[in-house]
Amino acid sequence: MKILLLFFLATFVAFSQTVEYHVDKSASNVVKFISDAPIENFEGVTSNIDGYLIHRSNDVTATSSLYFEVDLRTLDTGIGLRNRQMRDDYLHTDKFPMAKFTGRIVSASEAGVGHNVTVRGVMDIHGVKKPMEITGSLAPSGSRLRLRSSFEVKLGDHDIEIPRFMFLKIDETMKLELDYYLIKVKG
């Protein structure tokens, strides 16, 4: 009987492989930074997101690891001058070109064909790391996995100063929207 249990355990381990996904850079990935200041609303948009997701094949929360990075140099607000001001005066992209998030999926619940997930980790923007919990959805999309998430980032948490005498009106709280695709590379 015990031998049988052991056999099941061994089988379980053998079949519970690590699955690894990488961001499919050929997909139509979209990252939006939305600023909703009283006078001026704008969105910075880029498709330059990259990263990976790892978890056990039978459980998205088991030994999971989620990483993504967004190239802030490529944020496009539709106005060249405003892009430059964002890069040079707020985000200092010459020193900190990437917004990076490292975390793991701490909980998942079935939602249709996919999962609603909660990811706990660390957001690194402007060279300042901040623990964060973000929620989103993971759903199969053809052969790929689509990750969607929306969360808020406080600029002050990342030492991004908003100079008082500045004509680009920017909200202290930026809303980030991620919508990107992952493609399986292992498992």
Place this chain on the structure above:
Amino acid sequence: MSVAPSIRVCVVTIAVCVLYASVSAQDDVSSWRRSDAVELPPLELFHSTQAVNLPTATTLQRKNFEFEISHRFIPTIKDGSGSLWGFDGPVNIRLALGYAFSDAGIVTLGRSNVQDNIDFNIKHRLFAFRNDVIPLLLAVRAGAAMNTEVHGRDTWDGDNAQWYAQCIVNAMYGKRFAIGLTPSYLWNAYILHPETQYSFTLGLNAQYYITRVFNVLLEWNPTISGWRTAHNPVSFGIELETGGHFFKIILTNSDLVNPSQFLAGASNSFNDGDWHIGFNITRLLVF
């Protein structure tokens, strides 16, 4: 005798767990690597599309418009308080509207009240040399102008037509200091001359960005060969940069604003202090 099998089970279980842990530890390391094939936004040096009268290699984002209104007050500051140092006027005006047909190119239609000069030009960025020390931009601008109100001539008299071509080389040192070199060729520089004149000038401009909002600028356009109206134009002043505006307040010995008129030279001498007060305002329009 029943102890031995349970010990064996325990040992095997532990072994399996250790194996599991070591395998999963290895699996947690991602094979992902950052790819460096990111297409960066276009290189930009000078913040504004123009110095004082000379163009810069800076262009706008595709589909953006730029409206310009520039004034040069005809009385000089030497005329003193009686003419409010020039502000009483009269004044030479340029109105212009530019449209960015791509991220690299702008077409601009402008008009000056000096001989009702109508000006059309196209500017295009050709080459960007990115590096950490002195990034460079190269652009060209070509334009045609028609002086539609010249005493004793028909509105569209062929002798009133002018054209010009400029090669714009811009460089930036750090984030604050930008310089430009703009060799320019002007055909029919003096429209009243019985023989067609040309001017070849070597424009130089520099700008120092003190803050994001405030900077100082300097421009000099010496004539190297060909026609020159008495003196080389020199301008200096300040620029205020806001969200979508550039506001330049300058002192200059040239009271001309359209390119085909400015490139021919200035009537006043800079050294005599016969300086005109002037301003340029550009407004970015995004629809």
